[in-house]
Amino acid sequence: MPHSTAAPILEVRNVRKQYAAHTALDGVSLAVPEQSIFGLLGPNGAGKTSLIRIITQITGADAGEVFFRGEKLNPSHIADIGYLPEERGLYKKMKVGEQLIYLAQLRGLSRADAVQRIKKWLDRFDIKAWAEKNVEDLSKGMQQKVQFVATVLHEPKLIILDEPFSGFDPINANLIKDEILRLKQEGAAIIFSTHRMESVEEMCDSIALINRSRKVLDGPVTAIRNQFKNNTYEVEGQGKLMVVHPDFEVIEQRERENDHFYARIQLHAGTTPNDLLRYLIGRVEVQAFREQVPSINEIFIRRVRETMPETLHETANALL
């Protein structure tokens, strides 16, 4: 994998965080590669926000270390990190333009630079006319755009987005997605933190799954998928399907009207999908044939079942 060889932009080593009676993070380690999109996934209450607050230096870890480009995390990195919290919020009685300048200045940008970039971004998001308005006069969606601009205005190298698409309508969500991909193209690394795994899985290059304060699994998405797929293929077609072959095993088969069928067939080791296709072609009319790839959600649940079976029930509930 290309990311694993390069030095990561962010490395979390064995971080622990304890709140009164509750352990929020229990020895979590992970690495975010440069110029990539990283999914920090897990149900609500798993410890994602606690970890983010340590990375953004809002709180400190009780134990363990965090490195930014090989350097121990320190206040000088505030200028390199952009953070969009799950709970969105801006100063309501402040004008959009002034607010953006203020937040950018707090992250080390000069006033002149801030003004320049704000112009560019407001143009791009088509909210230039609102620069002189108070934030409270803006619609929810508009406020979200402003807050996104505030997050990326100082051109951070690491952008952390907590529940990035919540609160955006589909059109604006796509707009934001495009911007995120462009930012990645320009060299930034992005961390998505969300409990809605399906909303980000197609965008992520690598992920870490967190459950009950512990990391369950991490790595590049393709590698994880490959690791969890079990050589199962979905077949749809017409005809009477009768599989009698030592290399193929039918896991599930459903007959439908007009001789239609749906089946899930697992290949035994040493067999290729083409072998199965060849076997089927002589017997039925194949209309669809695809590898069954588990979703991150499924992988997550499977993984939790394997590693922490006692928490499965609660975890599954939290995911809904």
Place this chain on the structure above:
Amino acid sequence: MASKFLLVAQREYLTRVRKKAFVVLTLLVPFIIAGFGVLIGKLASSDESTEIVDVRDTSGLGVATRLTQMSTPQLQFLPVTGSLAEAKHNFQKDKHAGLLYLPEGLDVQDPKGVQFFGKGNISLSKEDRVKKALTDAFAELKMQKSGLTQTQLDQLRAKVPLSSVSLDEAGKEKGSNSGVTTGIASALAILIYFFIFLYGVQIMRGVGEEKSSRVMEVMLSAVKPFDLMMGKIVGIAAVGLTQFLLWGLLSWGATAVVVPLVMQDEVTKAKTEVAATSPSANAGSATVADQAAVSAEQMNPAKRANVISGAFEKASQLNIPIWTIVFGFIVYFLGGYLLYGALFGAVGAAVDDQTDTQQFMFPITMPLILSYVLGFSVILRNPDGPVAFWMSMIPFTSPVAMVIRLPFGVPTWQLALSIALLVVGFVGTVWVAARIYRVGILMYGKKVTYRELSKWMFYKG
């Protein structure tokens, strides 16, 4: 980082100063103050106005004449003629203060049956003044009977101007003026008290807004909580100082313009009144009018600057430690505000809802209110007493208590100890407040109790 702290303070300052409410309040209050000035001026001048008492003397002893000679600027006697019923009717018609009736056949040795009629209830001070004049008049009559001539009597009647002198520790004499001292003490205490209250509550509200608008998390990823808190406290202090400065300048301006206009009216009115009511205008009433004219003259804007610098000179002639007061006021003003400001900030951070602030507001504001109330009732009367001493030592009460004591003179060691304790108290309070603040600002949906707060002290970063 210092620059971030300044950015925060700057934002707090600018957003508040630009608000409409700030502008309106800043412009309005000076006129209210000027209005009060006029009101007080009117009240004061009405208090000093001459009261006229009619005297119907049927005794044939010449008491009326003697009383007329004894008239003071405050109290004048006017002999009248006619029957008692007429006199009773007339003094009410003329709006005079009262009628003194001396019956026929009054015995000098045993003057029984003298009556004083007044309108409504006769105040003790009025009765006292009349009684005093009457006693003196009869004393003179008796003396004349025992053989003294009128010239001798005139020589006996002495006016003694009394000027109070206080001795300082070195035995040096200085003028003392308890009125000025009390005035300065009260003004300083009120200023500190209101400043802490008005702007402390603003700190609390500001933190509450940041919390409820959820902007806090964004802020905290860029600024240390301590910088955020102190930036807010300092920014709001600057707002307050700006407002007080503008109020001071504007009310000075407004008073300089408005009061002389009104007072000029009063003076002319007073002059004509006095002239009209006492045709036999004696030396006393002329002085009243002159004095009023002089005080109106002093209100002239051109001369105001001289009055202020003159006040400083006067204060240093009197036994008032002017530089200690200036120094102490700045120290207690800032120290008290910062100490309470930090606590108000912590309360704002601890609660979700503005309505929940009550339970925490009470213990914070109690020492402040206590020092204010006791300050005016106890400390002002006995600025060196035990209550005054202890309250000026405790950091929570010393900002108000000590400034009340300052004009009366405070031993240097007490002042030094009090300031040292204030600094310790301030550092301790800010430490506690910063911890509550740091935990509280990211805590939502939790009903905060004192027990909970005490736990927050020991949370790790």
